[in-house]
Amino acid sequence: MNQHIAVVSYFSTGAYDTNTTDENLILSTILEELSISHQIVAWSDPAVDWSSFSCLLIKSTWDYFDYYEEFKVWIGEMRKLGIPVLNSLDTLEWNSSKRYLLEIEAKGFPVISGHILKKGLKVSSSDIFAKISSDVLVIKPLVSGGAKNTLKIDKKEWGNYESQVQALVDDEAYLVQPFVKEVQDVGEYSLIFFNGKFSHAVLKTPANHDFRVQHYFGGTIKHIQPSMKMLDSCQNLMDKFGADTLYARVDGVACDGQFYLMELEMIEPYLFLDISSGALSNYKKAIATRMA
Secondary structure: OOOEEEEEEOOOOOOOOOOOOOHHHHHHHHHHHOOOEEEEEEOOOOOOOHHHOOEEEEOOOOOOOOOHHHHHHHHHHHHHHOOOEEOOHHHHHHHOOOHHHHHHHHOOOOEOOOEEEOOOOOOOHHHHHHHOOOOEEEEEEOOOOOOOOOEEEEHHHHHHHHHHHHHHHHHOOEEEEEOOHHHHHOOEEEEEEEOOEEEEEEEEEOOOOOOOOOHHHOOEEEEEOOOHHHHHHHHHHHHHHOOOOOEEEEEEEEEOOEEEEEEEEOOOOOOOOOOOOOHHHHHHHHHHHHHO
């Protein structure tokens, strides 16, 4: 079969791509320059004939956590077809739940991991307070993205949120993490890697009086050159957990000179391709290497 690649995206409702550059179109241009036949398709589109593609390149399945059970079924169907997938289906599954943060921490890496609230169980504030030393908590779904259903709660105000948190946990599992003031004061660093090698980095800063760094919540983004210490920390993470990935984004924060992982994005990260002058050429080289 001749190469015919599916650039796997989602049916956009504007929820997760407001004020963003369309990186699907950037990727399409790169593939055209490489003379690689391709088509942009939504993972959830029942009309797609997946068997017609020689490879799936996951780019922006940005609603997978809204339809997580359906997404897992789709992964299973792709596995049965045996079509090569970038990044791999095993990587997608592992990375789809924030439980992976606890696994990375258990291997000795500095991580803002947290405490899991299991679906349907009674939420115990005493357990949370015993395990999370911060005076301010961040609570988010265990399977989520885009700051969906994310709460910032002062421990002193817990009583005002307890019923709301319980209602959320009755529906799905959640992760409780310490609020990291450096995110609000300085921002969150994102280092992007292609084929396991560093490409470029940005600093995402939240809007005033907010803690969410996403650009669709008013956050600002600027290109930065990470310190060698930060780059080494992220490279170590990539060597251990993302060596075989076409793309990965290491999100984290610097606390007292130490880089702490907040997310290792290997499913559908926004790659900030229009921020760094070298990003496009690095991406193109990485894709060409994979397709050769």
